[in-house]
Amino acid sequence: MSDLNSTRKIIHIDMDAFFASVEQMDNPALRGKPIAVGGAENRGVVAAASYEARKFGVRSAISGVLAKKNCPDLIFVKPRFERYKEISNKIRAVFNDYTDLVEPLSLDEAYLDVTINKKGNPSATLLAQEIRLRILSEVGLTASAGISVNKFVAKIASDYNKPNGQKTVNPDEVISFLEVLPIRKFYGVGKVTTEKMYQLGIFTGLELKSKTLEFLEKHFGKSGSFYYNVVRGIHTSEVKSDRITKSVAAEHTFESNLSSEIFMIEQLENIATSLEKRLRKYQIAGKTVTLKIKYSDFTQQTRSKTLAYFISDKGMIVETVKELLYQERLKDSVRLLGISLSNLNTAEKKTVVAQLKFAF
Numbered sequence: 001m002s003d004l005n006s007t008r009k010i011i012h013i014d015m016d017a018f019f020a021s022v023e024q025m026d027n028p029a030l031r032g033k034p035i036a037v038g039g040a041e042n043r044g045v046v047a048a049a050s051y052e053a054r055k056f057g058v059r060s061a062i063s064g065v066l067a068k069k070n071c072p073d074l075i076f077v078k079p080r081f082e083r084y085k086e087i088s089n090k091i092r093a094v095f096n097d098y099t100d101l102v103e104p105l106s107l108d109e110a111y112l113d114v115t116i117n118k119k120g121n122p123s124a125t126l127l128a129q130e131i132r133l134r135i136l137s138e139v140g141l142t143a144s145a146g147i148s149v150n151k152f153v154a155k156i157a158s159d160y161n162k163p164n165g166q167k168t169v170n171p172d173e174v175i176s177f178l179e180v181l182p183i184r185k186f187y188g189v190g191k192v193t194t195e196k197m198y199q200l201g202i203f204t205g206l207e208l209k210s211k212t213l214e215f216l217e218k219h220f221g222k223s224g225s226f227y228y229n230v231v232r233g234i235h236t237s238e239v240k241s242d243r244i245t246k247s248v249a250a251e252h253t254f255e256s257n258l259s260s261e262i263f264m265i266e267q268l269e270n271i272a273t274s275l276e277k278r279l280r281k282y283q284i285a286g287k288t289v290t291l292k293i294k295y296s297d298f299t300q301q302t303r304s305k306t307l308a309y310f311i312s313d314k315g316m317i318v319e320t321v322k323e324l325l326y327q328e329r330l331k332d333s334v335r336l337l338g339i340s341l342s343n344l345n346t347a348e349k350k351t352v353v354a355q356l357k358f359a360f
Contacts, residue, residue: 007115007149008113008115008149008150009113009115009124009147009149010111010112010113010114010115010124010147010149010150010151010153010154010239011111011112011114011124011127011128011131011145011146011147011154012109012110012111012112012145012146012147012151012154012155012157012158013091013095013109013110013112013128013132013144013158014108014109014143014144014145014146014158014159014162015091015108015135015141015142015143015144016051016141016142016143016144016162016163016164017048017049017050017051017054017163018048018084018107018108018141019037019048019079019084019108020035020036020048020049020050020053020077021050021142022080022083022084022087022141023035023037023077023080024050025140025141030050030075030077033050033075034049034050034052034053034058034071034073034075035049035052035053035074035075035076035077036048036049036050036053036064036067036074036075036076036077037049037076037078037079038067038076038077039064039076039078040064040065040067040068040074040076043253043255043335044063044064044065045061045062045063045064046058046059046061046062046063046064046067047060047079048060049067051163053067053071056070056071056074057071058071058074064076084107084108087139087141088107088108090138090139091135091139091141091143092110094131094134094135094138094139095112095131097118097134098112098118098127098131099112099113099114099116099117101114101239101240102239102241103239103240103241111151111154111155111239112131112239113238113239114127124147124168125166125168128145128147128166128168129145129166131143131145132144132145132164142163142164143164144158144159144161144162144163144166145157145158145166145167146159146160146166146167146168146169147166147167147168147169148168148169148170148174149169149171149174149233150233150235150237151235151237151239152187152188152230152235152237153174153177153178153233153235154169155187156181156185156186156187157169157177159185174233178205178209178230178231178232178233179204179205179206179209179231180204180205180206181204181205182204183197183198183202183203183204183205183207183208186205186208186227186231188223188226188230189227193220193223196219196220200219205231208231209231209232211228213225216228246342246344247286247340247341247344248278248279248282248284248286248340248341248344249275249292249339249340249341250271250272250274250275250278250338250339250340251271251292251336251337251338251339252267252270252271252336252337252338253294253335253336254267254334254335254337257296257333257334257335258333258334258335258337259330259333259334261325261326264325264334265322265325267337268291268318268321268322268325268337268339269314269318271337271338271339272314272317272318272321272339275314275317275339275341276312276313276314276317279312279341280312283346284312284341284344284345284346285310285311285312285341285344285345286310286312286341286342286343286345287306287307287308287309287311287342287343288304288305288306288307288341288342288343289304289305289306289307289311289320289321289339289340289341290302290303290304290339290340290341290342291324291325291337292336292337292338292339292340293330293334293336293337294334294335294336294338295330295332295333295334295335296333296334296335297332298335299331299332303324303325303327304324305320305323305324306343307320311341312341317339317341321339
């Protein structure tokens with residue numbers, strides 16, 4: 001591990017079951033009960049689940065029908081995103097009392113670089129504890145934290161003692177911590193990659209570390225070098241208060257599946273209208289248009305085209321999307337369509353995502 005890595009002090013704060021916890025805080029009748037934020041109808045999806053519900057296998061992204069089957073006493077609550085954003089802003093205000101180097105990942109989690117901090121406290125562990133206590137006293141919610149020398153290890157550590165706990169991985173503990181870590185716990189290693197690693201005899205960090213860079217690049221392409229480095233405690237990504245926008249997107253989930261391209265064009269025009277408004281608001285344009293298609297069986301497909309010039313006009317977006325839609329025959333009926341614009345004309349804008357409808 002480099003000297004640069006070993007001198008950094010990074011905290012990853014992750015709120016505990018954030019959406020569900022906000023609902024339980026605002027409605028005492030829901031406390032201690034299994035709840036899911038989302039919809040119970042046929043096309044409903046769980047956005048978040050309380051810890052009481054998680055005991056029954058209720059997780060985010062599963063269907064409301066399956067969630068109810070797993071937990072018959074499950075209580076569904078409609079999401080209130082304005083309220084979640086309001087609470088999130090209060091939490092970030094606490095973060096900003098400690099450091100200006102705060103990188104939000106979502107409404108409920110963020111990285112903080114406290115190597116040099118406003119409190120002059122050399123202990124990142126004590127700072128994380130203080131931040132969590134302040135969130136509890138000032139906002140009323142619990143948070144968990146991971147503390148280490150880089151973002152990768154801090155992210156993993158924050159999940160160790162959930163809920164309402166924290167874990168510190170000191171510089172001299174990083175390598176041994178990663179060596180015994182199950183590969184499925186590595187941040188950035190999803191289900192598909194986990195299965196592939198299992199087939200290659202990689203079940204722990206130590207087994208991953210035993211593989212050469214050439215081996216990992218052969219089997220995992222560009223990600224191979226990432227895996228090779230992080231298992232050795234090397235992750236130099238900085239905490240950035242202004243995250244660079246890579247794409248601007250809008251999408252919509254339909255009440256009924258669509259099977260006709262004619263109806264899809266009508267919906268894509270509506271999505272493009274919303275996207276155009278957001279692009280104009282932030283004065284963003286891009287060259288690469290991507291069409292996202294999610295089928296009724298939940299499989300997903302993307303089709304992209306890169307133009308020779310920047311666009312932000314609805315008409316040009318729609319024309320490009322039409323071309324992508326008719327590029328090949330659809331596999332099945334469609335439950336979701338989305339449009340994103342990337343390869344942007346700006347390098348320093350905050351992340352912008354237009355969500356037409358959070359479908360449940």
